[in-house]
Amino acid sequence: MRVLMFGWEFPPHISGGLGTASYGLTRGMxxxxxxxxxxxxxxxxxxxxxxxxxLIGANNIPVAYRRISYRGFTREVEKIEVRSEIIPYTDPEEFWKITRRKEAAGQRILVRTDNKGKIEFSGRYNGNLLEEIYNYSVVAAVIASEENFDIIHAHDWLAYPAGIAASQVSGKPLVIHVHATDFDRSGGNVNPEVYRIEKQGMDAAARIITVSNLTRDIVISKYNIDPAKVETVYNAVEPVDVTEQLQVNKGFDEKVVTFLGRITLQKGPEYFIEAANKVLKVMKNVRFVMAGSGDMMERMMRRAAALRITDRFHFTGFLRGRDVFTMLAMSDVYIMPSVSEPFGISPLEAMLSNVPVIISKQSGVAEILTHAVKVDFWDIDAMADAIYGILTYPALSGEFIRNGREEVIRIKWENSARHVREIYEEVLGKNKSH
Amino acid sequence: MSAAGKKVICLFFEVHQPFRLKRYRFFDLGHDHYYYDDYTNESILRKVAERCYLPANKIILDLINKHKGKFKVAFSVSGILIDQLRLYAPEVLDSFRKLAETGSVEFLAETQAHSLASLKSRAEFEKQVNNHVGLVKEFIGYDPQSFRNTEMIYSDQMGAWVADMGFKAMLTEGAKHILGWKSPNFLYCNTINPRLKVLLRNFVLSDDIAFRFSNRSWNEWPLTADKYALWLEKISKKSELVNIFIDYETFGEHNSAESGIFDFLEHMPAAILKKTPFRFMTPTEISKTLQPVAAISVPSPISWADEERDLTAWLGNELQSAAFEKLYELEERVYRCNSDQIFKDWTYLQSSDHFYYMSTKFFSDGIVHTYFNPYDNPYEAFMNYMNVLSDFEIRLNRICNTSEQELAMIRVREQIKEKDEIIRKQEKEIETLRSKLQKLTGTAGKTTGKEKKSKETVKKSGTEKKTRSLAEIAAEAIAKSKIVKTKTEAKKKPVKAGAAKKSVKAGASKKSTAGKTAAKKEVPAKKAGPRKTTVKKTASKKTGAAATKTATGKKTTGAKKSK
Known part of the structure; x- marks a missing residue:
C-alpha cells in the first residue's frame, strides 16, 4: 500500500510536537x-x-511546466482545471505586467515562483501562513498527478487543503489526522479562517484520525462531524536506549523541576509558576526550569520576578537537540500543566528518561498513562503537592520511575501504525464497494 | 553676593565601561564560574580607547598646556574601568596619570563597581567608595576629594553619608522636579550636612554637546565653539556656576570624530575664556571658592538618566527590582566567605549596567539604552544575569555552608601546606648554596688555620641560626593554627616533628660540608683574602635568608650577584 502523506514539518526542522508525531508514525508504518x-x-x-x-519538498516542485497536464480529467477535476490556470510569476514587475492584461488576470490564480517555476516556502509558522497553505495545495495537486499511490493522509489543518487538492486531482480517498484543533491552540478564541479550513478538511475526509478521545470529542461536537467517521489512534514515543543516554553531571545540589515546551497559553505555563511559588515557600532545595520560548515568555518572566522567585526559577530559551536530553537528564520532576493538550508526547519522553511526570487531566496522554500524577491544570495546590511529594519521598519517585518506564516502553509507534493501516484498509474497502 | 561676581564653569566627564557577561546557560550552573565575555569586553574597550579615550585625553592634555592652568576638567573613572584598562589598554591609564600630573585635572571618587549600592546598603556603599579611592590613588596617582555617585544618583541621605566620609563636594543632576523655580547655575549645599556642596548639572547645555551635537535635524546644528560660548555669555549675568557633566564617550563614540566633536573640544576652552566671563574650575576648587546660595532638598533619589531623571532606568520594572533584591540578599554571605575571587565577582555583578540592560523603557530613551548593549532584549539580559547570579549563589553556599570550625580547619591546613612549601624551598636553597660553597672552597684553596677555624665557626653559627629559624617557622605555624584546639592538635605534631627533623638534617649536612670545605683549602694566599670575605658574606647572607623566611629566593640571587 502506498500512502501519500502531507505534513508541515519533518525532523530535524520541527517547531513542535507535530513533526515528531508524523515522523514517528511514518517510521512505524x-x-x-x-x-x-x-x-x-x-x-x-x-x-x-x-x-x-x-521526502518531497514542495519547494522543489516546479509549477510552471505542469499546467497543461491536468487536461482530460473527470468532473471532479474541473475545479483543478480552474486551478491549473495558475500563472507563475517571478517578480513583482512581472506580476504587474500580467495583471495589466485583464483577460489573463480574470479567473486565474497567480502564484509567485522563482525562475525555475518553483514556489518558495518558508516552512515556518509565520509569514503569510494562509498564502503558504494555499500555495502548498497547488503544488500538492501537481505532485498527486505525478505520483502513484492508494490513499492520501494529511496531518493537521496546514496540510488539509493540500490533501483535498491531491484527492480531487487523483480521485483517491483522503484520511486526515487531527493532532490539534484551533480550540486547543487558541484557548477557545477560534480564528474563523482556520476553523473554515479545518471544517473543510474534516468534511472532505473519508475518515478522521484523532490523537485522543479528548480531541475526538472536540471534532464531533465543535465541528459537527459524524462520530462514526472519527477514530482515536494514540501517539507513541520513539524508544531511547538508556545506556546511550548521557550522564549529566549537575553542577548543584538542588532538585530540578522542568517544564519543557512552547510558552503559550495552551501549555499553561502560568500554573507552573504559581505552583513553583507554593513549593518554594516550603522547601528551598529545588530549582524550577521553564525551557522553551513562546509568546508568553516575557509575561512569565515578569510574573516570576514579581513573585521574587527568580533565583530559583530559571528560563533557558528554546532548547534544541541534545540540550533537550540534557535537560531531561537533569530533571527530577517533569510537569506538563497544559490547559488543552490533544496528546502530548513529551511526558512519554520524560518517562523514558527516568523522570516522574505530572500531567494535566486536560491532556490526551492522560487517557493512556497510569503511572503519572494527573491534576487539573488550574489546580495549583494539587500540582504543588505532587511536586513536593515526589521531591521529598524517594520511595514515591522511585515507584513512578520504575513503573512509568515499564509502561511507556509498551507505547510503540508500530502499534499506532498498525491501527492506522486498519483504518486505511477499511476506507479502501469501503471505496471499492461503492 | 558671594565670591565677588566670580563666574565658574565646571567640566566633568564620566568614564565607565562594564564587564559584560557572557551567555551563561542554565546547564553551566555550578560548573562554570567565569562569567565575562572577554572577547566583547576587550574589543569594545579597545575600540573606545582608540576612538575616544586616547584622542580626547591627548587633546585635553594639549589644552591644559596651551592655556597654562586656565583650563581645568574633572573625571570620574569607575573602578571597573580601571580594571579593564589595566587588562586591555594600560596606555589609557598612563594618559590619565599624565593628566593628573598637570594639576589641572581633578579625579572624583565614586563606587568601585559603578554600582547602585547607595540605594541598598550604606556599609557596602562606603566600602566600594573606599575601594575606588584606593584604585584611583594607586593607578592614576590622585587622591579624590570630591564625590559623584553612579550616574549622578543623589539624595539628601546619600549626600549626608558622603559628607561624613569627608568629601567636599558632590555632583548630581539639575533635575527640574527638584529645582522648581530655582536655577541649577549656582552652588548649593546638602540639607542634612550643609558642609557638603552640591553641584547641579545644567542638562540643557550638557545635552547640547552630549546628545544633540551631531543631530542634523536640530535647529542649532552645527554647534560651534563660538556659538556655545555665546550661549554661555547670554546666561552669565544670572549665573555663577555652570556645570557641564557628560559621558566621556561623547567624544568620538556617541558623536563620531567626523561630526567635528574633537574640533569642538579643542576650540571650546579658548572661546569660553575669550568671550565669556567664565573661568574653568574643578569641583573641589569650587567648593572652596564659591558660597552656596541655598540648601537643595532631594528627599528621594534622582539621577541623570532618561527623561524622568529618576531610578527607573535601573529599577523601573519587576525584572530589575527582582534581580536587584536577589543580588543584595547575598551581601552578608559574600563577606562571610572572605575570598578574593568572590569579592571580585561580587563587585563586577553589581555594576549598574546589568540592570540597565533589563530596562523595558524603549521609547523616549531607547537609543541611549542600546549603546554597547550585548543583549537583544531586556528579557534575555534578565535570564542571563539571573543564571549567573544563581551560580554565584551556589559558590557562596559551597563556601559558607561549611561551619566555622571546618573553615578554621581549612585555613590551618592551608597554612601547614604553605609552611611545608617554605621548608621545601629553603632546603633546596641550602642545597644550592652548599654546592656553590663547595665549588668556591675548591678554588679558594689556601687559608690559614685560624681563618679556617673562624670560617668554621661562622658556618656553624650560620647553620645553628638556620635550624633555629626553621624551628621558629614551625612554631609560628603552630601558633597560628591554635584557632582550633583539639582537632588540629594531631595534625600539628607531625608537622612540627617533620620540620624539626628537616632542619636537623639540613644542619647536619651543613656541618659536614663545612668540615669538608675546611679540609680542602690549598689555593695561593693572595687570592684567599678577598675570597674569604665573599665566603663570609654568603654565609651571613644565607643566615639572613633563612631568618626572613619569605623572599628567600631574592636574597640568594642577591648573594649570587655579590660574587
Whole structure:
C-alpha cells in the first residue's frame, strides 16, 4: 500500500510536537509489511532522515511546466482545471505586467515562483501562513498527478487543503489526522479562517484520525462531524536506549523541576509558576526550569520576578537537540500543566528518561498513562503537592520511575501504525464497494 | 553676593565601561564560574580607547598646556574601568596619570563597581567608595576629594553619608522636579550636612554637546565653539556656576570624530575664556571658592538618566527590582566567605549596567539604552544575569555552608601546606648554596688555620641560626593554627616533628660540608683574602635568608650577584 502523506514539518526542522508525531508514525508504518510512505512537506532542507520515507519538498516542485497536464480529467477535476490556470510569476514587475492584461488576470490564480517555476516556502509558522497553505495545495495537486499511490493522509489543518487538492486531482480517498484543533491552540478564541479550513478538511475526509478521545470529542461536537467517521489512534514515543543516554553531571545540589515546551497559553505555563511559588515557600532545595520560548515568555518572566522567585526559577530559551536530553537528564520532576493538550508526547519522553511526570487531566496522554500524577491544570495546590511529594519521598519517585518506564516502553509507534493501516484498509474497502 | 561676581564653569566627564557577561546557560550552573565575555569586553574597550579615550585625553592634555592652568576638567573613572584598562589598554591609564600630573585635572571618587549600592546598603556603599579611592590613588596617582555617585544618583541621605566620609563636594543632576523655580547655575549645599556642596548639572547645555551635537535635524546644528560660548555669555549675568557633566564617550563614540566633536573640544576652552566671563574650575576648587546660595532638598533619589531623571532606568520594572533584591540578599554571605575571587565577582555583578540592560523603557530613551548593549532584549539580559547570579549563589553556599570550625580547619591546613612549601624551598636553597660553597672552597684553596677555624665557626653559627629559624617557622605555624584546639592538635605534631627533623638534617649536612670545605683549602694566599670575605658574606647572607623566611629566593640571587 502506498500512502501519500502531507505534513508541515519533518525532523530535524520541527517547531513542535507535530513533526515528531508524523515522523514517528511514518517510521512505524514503514516497519509494517507492504507499506510505503511518500511524505510531502512545504520545504525540504535536504538533511532530513529519509531512511523510512521518501521526502518531497514542495519547494522543489516546479509549477510552471505542469499546467497543461491536468487536461482530460473527470468532473471532479474541473475545479483543478480552474486551478491549473495558475500563472507563475517571478517578480513583482512581472506580476504587474500580467495583471495589466485583464483577460489573463480574470479567473486565474497567480502564484509567485522563482525562475525555475518553483514556489518558495518558508516552512515556518509565520509569514503569510494562509498564502503558504494555499500555495502548498497547488503544488500538492501537481505532485498527486505525478505520483502513484492508494490513499492520501494529511496531518493537521496546514496540510488539509493540500490533501483535498491531491484527492480531487487523483480521485483517491483522503484520511486526515487531527493532532490539534484551533480550540486547543487558541484557548477557545477560534480564528474563523482556520476553523473554515479545518471544517473543510474534516468534511472532505473519508475518515478522521484523532490523537485522543479528548480531541475526538472536540471534532464531533465543535465541528459537527459524524462520530462514526472519527477514530482515536494514540501517539507513541520513539524508544531511547538508556545506556546511550548521557550522564549529566549537575553542577548543584538542588532538585530540578522542568517544564519543557512552547510558552503559550495552551501549555499553561502560568500554573507552573504559581505552583513553583507554593513549593518554594516550603522547601528551598529545588530549582524550577521553564525551557522553551513562546509568546508568553516575557509575561512569565515578569510574573516570576514579581513573585521574587527568580533565583530559583530559571528560563533557558528554546532548547534544541541534545540540550533537550540534557535537560531531561537533569530533571527530577517533569510537569506538563497544559490547559488543552490533544496528546502530548513529551511526558512519554520524560518517562523514558527516568523522570516522574505530572500531567494535566486536560491532556490526551492522560487517557493512556497510569503511572503519572494527573491534576487539573488550574489546580495549583494539587500540582504543588505532587511536586513536593515526589521531591521529598524517594520511595514515591522511585515507584513512578520504575513503573512509568515499564509502561511507556509498551507505547510503540508500530502499534499506532498498525491501527492506522486498519483504518486505511477499511476506507479502501469501503471505496471499492461503492 | 558671594565670591565677588566670580563666574565658574565646571567640566566633568564620566568614564565607565562594564564587564559584560557572557551567555551563561542554565546547564553551566555550578560548573562554570567565569562569567565575562572577554572577547566583547576587550574589543569594545579597545575600540573606545582608540576612538575616544586616547584622542580626547591627548587633546585635553594639549589644552591644559596651551592655556597654562586656565583650563581645568574633572573625571570620574569607575573602578571597573580601571580594571579593564589595566587588562586591555594600560596606555589609557598612563594618559590619565599624565593628566593628573598637570594639576589641572581633578579625579572624583565614586563606587568601585559603578554600582547602585547607595540605594541598598550604606556599609557596602562606603566600602566600594573606599575601594575606588584606593584604585584611583594607586593607578592614576590622585587622591579624590570630591564625590559623584553612579550616574549622578543623589539624595539628601546619600549626600549626608558622603559628607561624613569627608568629601567636599558632590555632583548630581539639575533635575527640574527638584529645582522648581530655582536655577541649577549656582552652588548649593546638602540639607542634612550643609558642609557638603552640591553641584547641579545644567542638562540643557550638557545635552547640547552630549546628545544633540551631531543631530542634523536640530535647529542649532552645527554647534560651534563660538556659538556655545555665546550661549554661555547670554546666561552669565544670572549665573555663577555652570556645570557641564557628560559621558566621556561623547567624544568620538556617541558623536563620531567626523561630526567635528574633537574640533569642538579643542576650540571650546579658548572661546569660553575669550568671550565669556567664565573661568574653568574643578569641583573641589569650587567648593572652596564659591558660597552656596541655598540648601537643595532631594528627599528621594534622582539621577541623570532618561527623561524622568529618576531610578527607573535601573529599577523601573519587576525584572530589575527582582534581580536587584536577589543580588543584595547575598551581601552578608559574600563577606562571610572572605575570598578574593568572590569579592571580585561580587563587585563586577553589581555594576549598574546589568540592570540597565533589563530596562523595558524603549521609547523616549531607547537609543541611549542600546549603546554597547550585548543583549537583544531586556528579557534575555534578565535570564542571563539571573543564571549567573544563581551560580554565584551556589559558590557562596559551597563556601559558607561549611561551619566555622571546618573553615578554621581549612585555613590551618592551608597554612601547614604553605609552611611545608617554605621548608621545601629553603632546603633546596641550602642545597644550592652548599654546592656553590663547595665549588668556591675548591678554588679558594689556601687559608690559614685560624681563618679556617673562624670560617668554621661562622658556618656553624650560620647553620645553628638556620635550624633555629626553621624551628621558629614551625612554631609560628603552630601558633597560628591554635584557632582550633583539639582537632588540629594531631595534625600539628607531625608537622612540627617533620620540620624539626628537616632542619636537623639540613644542619647536619651543613656541618659536614663545612668540615669538608675546611679540609680542602690549598689555593695561593693572595687570592684567599678577598675570597674569604665573599665566603663570609654568603654565609651571613644565607643566615639572613633563612631568618626572613619569605623572599628567600631574592636574597640568594642577591648573594649570587655579590660574587
Amino acid at each position: 514503514t516497519s509494517l509489511k507492504d507499506m510505503e510512505v511518500i511524505f510531502v512537506v512545504p520545504k525540504a532542507w535536504g538533511d532530513e532522515d529519509q531512511s523510512a520515507v521518501r
